[in-house]
Amino acid sequence: MDRASFGLREVKLAGGDAMTFSGYGAVFDNVDSCGDVIIKGAFTETLDRAKSSGQWPAMLMQHGGLGLGADDMTPVGIWTDLEEDNIGLKVTGKLADTTRGREAYALLKMEPRPAIDGLSIGYIAKSYEPRSRPEDPRRKLTKVDLLEVSLVTFPANAKARIGAVKSAVGLTVKDAEEALRDAGFSRMEAKAILAKGFKAIGQREAGDGDQVAALQRLISTISR
Known part of the structure; x- marks a missing residue:
């Protein structure tokens, strides 16, 4: 499984459903830390399959860490919406009302800056164009099988960001x-x-x- 990491630019608090957030899990036409570029349309097939089957990509922390135990691979929430737009893979998720979900939410909404500042996708490259010149990206990914989208501490690409974190806390x-x-x-x-x-x-x-x-x-x- 390949992984591509992206940064979080800002966290905003707003009214709305409890512990929800949105942003971009990937940005198109941008070289990631592995030298790959994701082309618009690369997620179309996997997103259509997820929405028709009900088997959506997982929401993990740090790609499940070392993956040595059940806790590592237990999701911290669910993705409620995934779609491609002209920018990239737009994601909206809801963190679980569990210890790890509440911890992730607390880290996301810290002031003056979020303690968690990255998103990263885990995927299998299904179709791509390999490098033809030294200055070209390693691969141009035209079709990927998206397995999970994680909150991560160390982003490798600053193009994709979380744009909003919504809080259940009402007016004081x-x-x-x-x-x-x-x-x-x-x-x-x-x-x-x-x-x-x-x-x-x-x-x-x-x-x-x-x-x-x-x-x-x-x-x-x-x-x-």
Whole structure:
């Protein structure tokens, strides 16, 4: 099995599903550390097969380490979407709510920089064009069988990056209070709403235009 490693440029925290992230497992037309270049379309057959059969490439840490035990080869999550675009192999995954999955997630979202800064693919080259001149890449890979995509510590290529890490952590109390204030509620009303819900300001008439407008602004603020 061949391996090609890629770096993670940045990690962003955003609202959404728990412990999910996305980025690029490979970048097309870029020479990797092994001297290979992956051509657009190389993953088409293996991705079609995965989606039709339900047998997707594994998500591992460090390619399973030495692979000497069951823990090494136990996935840390699943890939929920894999697709080719004009850049490369775009991957979206969800880490498992297990000790190793939570550890990987914590490493991904560390500040001021992620502790894990690489993605790497494990594949079998099925079809390729060999080097014809000394300055050419070792191989131009036109068809690969993708077996796994790993989170790795030491990337060999800085072209492919994780673009987003989504957190299940919601608004803090301070964030929520600021959102309510931005929406037009007073500080006292914001604190009351957070403590007892909107019934805490029930003294306002149900059809109060200011309250309706404030609620509309709150929904817009939360959406942003």
